[in-house]
Amino acid sequence: MLTITGLIFSPIIISIIIFVYNRRTVNYLAYLLQIINMVFLIDLTMKVLSKGYYSFVYGGFDKHIGIQMYGDIYSIIFLWMSLIGFSYALIYIYDNKFNDVKFIFFLLFLEGVMNGLFLANDIFTVFILIELSTIIAGILIIYQKDGNSVKSGIFYLLYNTIGMTIYLLGVIFIYKNIGSLNIQYIKEMVPTNYNTEIALGMGMIITSLSLKSALFPVYSWLPYAHSAAPSSISALLSGLVVKIGIFGFIRIISVFGESQFMNVFLILGIITSVIGVLFAVFQTDIKRIMAFSTISQIGLILIAITSSTEIGFWGGVLHSMNHFFFKSLLFLSAGAIIYMSGDRSIKKISGMKSFNPLISIGLIFGILSITGAPFFLGSISKLMIKRGGYLFDIKPILYFINCGTVLSYFRILTIYKNQDLNENKLSKYKKVKSKVLAISSLSILMILVYIIEFSYVKRVYGLDMMGINILMEIIIDYLAYVIVAVILYNLAFKKENILSRKVDNFNFGFRESNLLLIGYMVFILGVLKVAM
Numbered sequence: 001m002l003t004i005t006g007l008i009f010s011p012i013i014i015s016i017i018i019f020v021y022n023r024r025t026v027n028y029l030a031y032l033l034q035i036i037n038m039v040f041l042i043d044l045t046m047k048v049l050s051k052g053y054y055s056f057v058y059g060g061f062d063k064h065i066g067i068q069m070y071g072d073i074y075s076i077i078f079l080w081m082s083l084i085g086f087s088y089a090l091i092y093i094y095d096n097k098f099n100d101v102k103f104i105f106f107l108l109f110l111e112g113v114m115n116g117l118f119l120a121n122d123i124f125t126v127f128i129l130i131e132l133s134t135i136i137a138g139i140l141i142i143y144q145k146d147g148n149s150v151k152s153g154i155f156y157l158l159y160n161t162i163g164m165t166i167y168l169l170g171v172i173f174i175y176k177n178i179g180s181l182n183i184q185y186i187k188e189m190v191p192t193n194y195n196t197e198i199a200l201g202m203g204m205i206i207t208s209l210s211l212k213s214a215l216f217p218v219y220s221w222l223p224y225a226h227s228a229a230p231s232s233i234s235a236l237l238s239g240l241v242v243k244i245g246i247f248g249f250i251r252i253i254s255v256f257g258e259s260q261f262m263n264v265f266l267i268l269g270i271i272t273s274v275i276g277v278l279f280a281v282f283q284t285d286i287k288r289i290m291a292f293s294t295i296s297q298i299g300l301i302l303i304a305i306t307s308s309t310e311i312g313f314w315g316g317v318l319h320s321m322n323h324f325f326f327k328s329l330l331f332l333s334a335g336a337i338i339y340m341s342g343d344r345s346i347k348k349i350s351g352m353k354s355f356n357p358l359i360s361i362g363l364i365f366g367i368l369s370i371t372g373a374p375f376f377l378g379s380i381s382k383l384m385i386k387r388g389g390y391l392f393d394i395k396p397i398l399y400f401i402n403c404g405t406v407l408s409y410f411r412i413l414t415i416y417k418n419q420d421l422n423e424n425k426l427s428k429y430k431k432v433k434s435k436v437l438a439i440s441s442l443s444i445l446m447i448l449v450y451i452i453e454f455s456y457v458k459r460v461y462g463l464d465m466m467g468i469n470i471l472m473e474i475i476i477d478y479l480a481y482v483i484v485a486v487i488l489y490n491l492a493f494k495k496e497n498i499l500s501r502k503v504d505n506f507n508f509g510f511r512e513s514n515l516l517l518i519g520y521m522v523f524i525l526g527v528l529k530v531a532m
Contacts (some may be wrong), residue, residue, distance in 0.1 A: 001056050003047070004069045004119055006040045007079065011086075011112035019105040030104055034087045037115075041083055045076050055121065064180040070121035074250055077317065078118040078243065081324045085240045086111040088442055089232040092332055094434035097230075103143060110136045114240065118247060122181040123171050123205070127164065130212070130244060134160040137241055141229040152221075152228035159221040163211035170204030173197045187255045206252065213245025213298050216272040223279075223291035231335020234287060238294040239328035246301055246320050253305065263391050265306040270397055273299025277404035281411070284345045286334050289408055290327065293370065297323045300401060303394065304385040312388015318453060319381035325449060326369035326377055329442045333363040336435040337415070349415040356432060360416075362439035367409045369446065371481070372402060374474045377450045380457055383474060402477070407485040 014033045018026055047054040048071050057066040071079075089107060097103050110133060117129040134157065142153030175181055177198050178189050190198065214222040222242070226234050249265070276296030283289045301323065304316025336359045341349045369377040386398055 003040045003044045004054075004056070004071065007037055007044070008069075008112055008116040008119065010036060010040075011108045011115065015105045015108035015112070018108070019101055022101045024099055027098060027101065027104055030090050030108055033108065034083065034090065037083055041076075041079055044071055044079070048072060048076050064182050064185050067125055068121040068182060068184075069119045070184070071119055074247065074317070075118045077321055078247055079115060081240055081243070081321060082111065082114045082118065084445070085236050085324065085328060088328065088332070088438045089236055091441065092232045092235075092335075092435055092438040093230075095432065096434075097232075103140075106136050106140055106143075110140070110236075117244060121183050123174065123183060123186070124181045126248070127167055127171060130167070131164050133241065133244065134164065137233075137237060140233045141225050141237075143233070144228075144230060149228040152224040155221050156225040159211060159218070163208040163218075166204045166211075167208035170201040170208065173201030173204070177201075183251060183255060190255065202252070205248075209245040209248040209252070210268065211245075212248070213242055213302070214272075214295050215245075215268050215299065215302065216275055219272065219276070219295050222295055223288050226291040226294065226331075227285060227287040231287075231331055231338070234291075234335070235328040235331035238291065238331060239324040242294060242298060243320055243324065246298065246305070249302065249305060250317070262306045262308075265302055266391055266394075269299045269302030269304075269306065270394065271299070272296070273303065273401050274397070274404075275299075277401050277408065280408040281404055283408075284347055286338065286344055286346055286349065286412060286415075287331070289346070289412060290330050290334060293405065293408060294323075294327060296401060296405065297327070297370070300382075300385065300398075303390075304381075304388060307385075307388030307390060309387075309389040311384050312390070315381050315384025315386075315388055319378070319385060322369070322377045322381050322449075322453075325442065325446050326366045329362055329439065329446065330366035330370065332435065332439050332442065333359055333366060336432050336439065337363070339435070340432060346412055346415050356436050358436050358440050359432070362443050363412075365443050365446070367412065371406045371409055371478070372474070373478055374471065375450075377446050377453070379474050379478075380450075380453055383470065384457070399477075399481075403481045403484050406481040407488055410482075410485050410489055 011033060014029050018029060044054060053070065053072045055068055055070040057068045059066055061067075086107065090104075093100075093103070093107075113129050113132045113136065117126065117133060120126045120129055138153045138157040138160075141156055142150050171181065174186065177193055177195065178186050180186065180189075211218040226237050229237060253262075273296045276292050276294070276299055280289050280292035280296060283292060297319070301316045301320050304312055304319060307313050307316065336356075337349060338344050340359075343349045365376075372378045372382040382398075382402070386395065
């Protein structure tokens with residue numbers, strides 16, 4: 001009980017202490033907190049690995065009516081992501097925002113809420129914690145208080161509030177028919193009580209989680225919010241917070257099992273991934289490229305967790321973790337580049353050779369990982385996704401998505417062409433020590449994670465997964481992606497032409513997405529009704 005309670009409440013308590021005392025020396029408690037939480041999480045990990053799960057109910061109530069905390073292997077994975085994510089965010093902001101008590105207060109409070117969210121085992125507590133995370137994330141998006149961030153933060157809050165209203169309606173329908181909010185109890189009762197109202201409730205929860213994860217067609221809030229937020233928050237939003245929906249989908253699958261509605265997830269994942277990668281290719285703002293790429297990768301993860309095979313499903317879980325690492329690294333690197341260059345457009349950023357080389361290494365390291373280069377973090381999970389079983393052959397779609405991802409990040413690498421550097425940029429050169437430390441530490445950690453992941457997959461799925469033939473397949477596929485990406489770049493973007501002017505920063509507007517939200521929900525509910 002102490003372990004889980006500490007993970008949830010210690011960040012909240014420390015955040016309040018920091019806010020009340022408002023002194024720089026007290027702010028260092030934020031770093032001490034991460035060490036304490038690491039001890040708690042190691043203890044929880046050992047308990048889960050030995051028993052398979054760990055749970056308790058606050059207040060000694062029956063789990064059917066009490067607030068139950070439940071840790072399993074999925075919770076452990078996402079909790080480690082949370083600990084690492086908030087740790088590097090605190091390191092990253094040391095040079096610029098360490099004296100900002102309010103910023104640290106909201107950051108640590110969000111950490112406690114996220115930890116609780118990954119451990120909560122009843123759907124109403126999940127609702128409360130998602131609402132809290134939405135409000136705090138919205139405040140952090142708006143934190144810079146310029147016109148773009150305020151507009152983006154308001155859109156983020158409005159969209160996610162609509163989604164959580166739908167979620168609450170779903171909770172009402174499920175509670176009316178099951179008589180409990182406990183996820184494990186719902187799992188036991190659904191097979192014998194499944195009816196139209198439960199399908200309706202489930203459909204509403206799925207719709208809400210889809211909006212939270214920015215699935216098609218309710219994704220347009222994400223590039224605005226993630227690109228407008230401070231880079232440390234962008235990294236958390238894209239790497240961790242957007243995974244709330246994915247974590248929810250995994251829980252839904254465990255509750256309701258595999259059924260016909262899994263095919264709906266597959267189709268939505270494909271559409272989301274394709275659209276996300278297309279829009280990523282057609283951006284010039286470096287953070288918007290990465291934000292649209294997040295949409296594409298979320299779609300890819302959803303494709304994987306709908307797999308009818310264990311290797312495909314776990315490929316999705318591992319890719320969710322891998323995406324956390326390399327997308328966090330990319331946003332942190334992009335933030336340092338924007339700070340030093342004073343520009344966000346890949347057509348205007350210059351002087352990269354004069355910047356700290358570790359920032360460039362971090363950016364390139366992240367690009368190689370997200371594009372699935374051999375011996376980098378994303379290659380193993382993408383291979384597992386490719387080997388999963390699906391309703392139809394999705395390999396051509398995966399090739400298209402991977403090729404588009406390579407092209408979009410190849411465009412980012414063009415910032416190394418222009419090397420003009422003025423005195424203003426040189427003056428900022430020495431002010432990124434903490435940013436470099438966060439980027440370097442995360443890069444090294446990704447190497448260690450790759451080694452662990454490689455060993456795990458080799459042990460669990462056999463030598464054939466990691467043999468020479470598999471390695472050659474990864475290398476050949478990646479070379480093909482690079483060749484196609486270079487050809488497409490030379491045709492469409494290398495020179496200023498009508499096509500490049502038409503597609504730069506092309507986007508699907510808020511109004512269109514608003515209109516599609518209702519239709520999307522009706523579509524989900526209709527499919528669920530057919531699946532009964």
